[in-house]
Amino acid sequence: MKLIIGNRVYSSWSLRGWLACKQSGLPFVEEVVPLYGEGWEERRAQGLLAPSHGRxxxxxxxxTVVWDSLAILDSLADRVGADRFWPRPPxxxxxxxxMVAEMHAGFAALRQQCPMNMRRRYADFQPDAAVRAxxxxxxxxxxEARARFGAGGPFLFGSFSAADIFYAPVVSRFITYGITVxxxxxxxxDAVWEHPWLQQWAAAAAAEPWIIAAFERKD
Structure with missing residues (x-):
């Protein structure tokens, strides 16, 4: 399998797709295509990115070609079994x-005002009412997840699962923007951030040379 991802620093959806591949246990190779960088539009035109929208x-x-992080997770679950991704009790x-569906479709204010940026920390960010909500x-x-189903480990449903895959970029955002919890x-x-896969992703992000001004907060 080959997984094409965007910049690790900024691309929250790429992080989700990559974590899904890691969780599957299947071997895969990865290729980074810098978002909006040289060759981006050419790759889109050639159909080397997602056929529908080049994301x-x-x-x-x-x-088999699968785009969208949730579709990728579901496709991998079809191959290796849903129990690898989802908690077993109904x-x-x-x-x-x-929770995954809500994350996939919602939280527009947090996404727009707090873009993922793995290399930055902002001590003075003041969330507005929409972000606070x-x-x-x-x-x-x-x-709710921790109280009802989290007794078996430090993650939302005890062991690492699809829910943690989809909320991992939120953890990164909360850290970047100093959100008090x-x-x-x-x-x-802490459990998510210290997970070996997140540490691997963060280390690779730190080594990336690209900067996208649109995703950088103006100091």
Whole structure:
């Protein structure tokens, strides 16, 4: 399999697709295509990125081509079994699926005002009401998952799962923008950030040379 991703520093969707590939346990190679950099439009025109819109991540697996991070996760789950990605108890699995769907489609204010930036830390960020509402909703979801189904480990449903894959970029955003969270959420964020895969991604991000001004906050 080949996974095409964008800049590790900025591309939250690429991080999700990459974590899904790691969680699958299947061997894969990765290729970084710098977002909006040299050759970006040419690759789109040639159909080397997602056929519909030229976005990343994109998974090539033989004749199978899958874009969109959730579709990639679902495709991998079809190959290796859903239990590798989703909690087994029906009630836990239902909550996890709902949380992933909400993350996939929602939290527009947090996305727009706090773009993922793995190399920066902003000590003076002041979230507006819309961002605060997104943060409260996320913390509410985390609290429910941890309280109901998190007894088996430090992650949302105990062991690392699809829910953690989809909220990992949120953890990165909260760290970057200095979002204050209660103790249970900080412990969860620490577990995600210290996960070997997140550390691997962060180290690779730190080594990237590219800077996209549109994704950098003006100091």
């Amino acid at each position: 990343v991540p994109l998974l090539w697996d033989g004749e 009630a836990a699995r239902a909550l996890a699926r709902a 997104d943060v409260v909703r996320i913390l509410t979801l985390w609290a 209660p103790g249970f959420a900080q412990a969860y964020m």
